[in-house]
Amino acid sequence: MKKVVVASLLVVASVALVSPNGFAQTQVNLGSNAQANGGGIQMSPAEYKAYNNAISQTTPQTKAPALEEYLQAYPHSAVLADTLQLLMLTYSSFDPAKTLSTADRLLAVDPNNLRALTFEVYFRMQNADKETTPAAKQAGLDSAADYAKKGLAATKPAAMSEADFAKVKEAATPVFYRAVATAALNKKDMATAIANFKDELTSVPVAQTEAPGPILQDTYTLGQAYYESTPPDYFNCTWYASRAANFAPEPYKSQMLPLAKFCYKRYHGADDGYDAVTAAVATNLNPPAGFTIKPAPKPSDIAAQVVATTPDLATLAVSDKEFILQNGKPEDAEKVWATIQGKSVQLPNITVVSATPTVITASVSDDAVQSKTADFTFNMAKPLDTPPAVGSSITISGTYSTYTVGGVTPAFVTAAAAAATPGATPATGAAPATPAAAPATPAAAAASPAAPAAPTAAPGPVMIIMSDGAIVEPKKPAPVHHRHTTRRR
Secondary structure (H helix, E strand, C coil), rough: CCCCCHHHHHHHHHCEEECCCCCCCEEECCCCCCCCCCCEEECHHHHHHHHHHHHCCCHHHHHHHHHHHHHCCCCCCCCHHHHHHHHHHHHHHCHHHHHHHHHHHHCCCCCCCCCHHHHHHEEEEEEEHHHCHHHHHHHHHHHHHHHHHHHHCCCCCCCHHHHHHHHHHHHHHHHHHHHHHHHHCCCCCCCHHHHHHHHHHHCCHHHHHHCCCCCHHHHHHHHHHHHHCCCCCCHHHHHHHHHHHCCCCCCCCHHHHHHHHHHHHHCCCCCCCCCHHHHHHHHCCCCCCCCCCCCCCCCCHHHHHHHHHCCHHHHHCCHHHHHHHHHHHHHHHHHHCCCCCCEEEEEEEEEEECCCCEEEEEEECCCHHHHCCCCCCECCCCCCCCCCCCCEEEEEEEEEEEECCCCCCCHHHHHHHHHHHHCCCCCCCCCCCCCCCCCCCCCHHHHCCCCCCCCCCCCCCEEEEEEEEEEEECCCCCCCCCCCCCCCC
């Protein structure tokens, strides 16, 4: 499953040779014996001897120096391009560096040579993989992509048959698309990467997309590109990662499935129904018309359902109230806020995130405690002589004043406060806490249990602002009175 194009390169090379003593369908005649209108290339006997000696060599290691010797003796040969092409193909079997330098020489005299452009792309991508710095790697990939774009735009040379050009073009095209896509992917240009990976897949017979090899690997990489897009496209990530995993042999199948299932769960909200995806990708390269994956309920829909089915919203847990305040439609958030606004409460065993004499931020809900972020801000009624230590557990009282979502106070809260106190501006409270980091890799995310997530991101964390804050000191235990008795002797 390595990204190699040896098979394509062999196809490209195979079109070049037509007989043991000729190539590219070039007819060579001795100058002294050629007919006036015989067509072909006119050569002196000396040049022909050198030429014939070079192309008649039986091993690449002997043919290459013989061709170099011929070109040095006859730098303006009528078969210069053909000889350089044969030299390039000869070097390709044992010397990558000289293959690349010969491709450069060939393109200088034949800019549309598809074989030379293919070798430029292949070996420049190979060299880029060896680079140890990001800048050098990107420069190498960009160079390969530039040659690939020239290859995609190349037109048939006059001396080349339609059949030969079509065969070389067919073999080279996926290599070109891969190079453009890879360069774009490396610099996070996901739109360009996705477009070219998809063009690569459609440029080959469907059966080739199902066989282990570079095309199948790029099918998986296409799924990764959808996952790494902003925002992530979980639907298409699911499709292409699943298709790659479906046809990949082990151990590659097991390496590809975590991304496929992770994206499916992120889109659908659960693991159920994935078998339908597996069945569909087995017979379709791209999602067919009418194929759908049921998306997970939107957070706003979940919030609306909770509000509609809970007889007493005041009984909801703090985490549930925060979820509705954060994700619910304004009318649902307003209903929940109405159950707590202006009410004084005592909250036991909260975890201090930060503390000053006048302000304490704390983790109150289970989600906030687990993520070690603050979801409550207490504006103290009186300055504290000694603020509590960060990480300590305290009991504190306060009155629900206002709240923010992503640092912004909801419009209905602002309007209500303004109506209650004309001319006053409600406080917006402290800055929102940083949300918990997402799993570093799809595999890690898939391995860790998580609540169903909608394809769209939450608007931002909730911060509830409390007024009249006061730390509640624990009650001292009542003194124990011991009864003294006199022992009888």
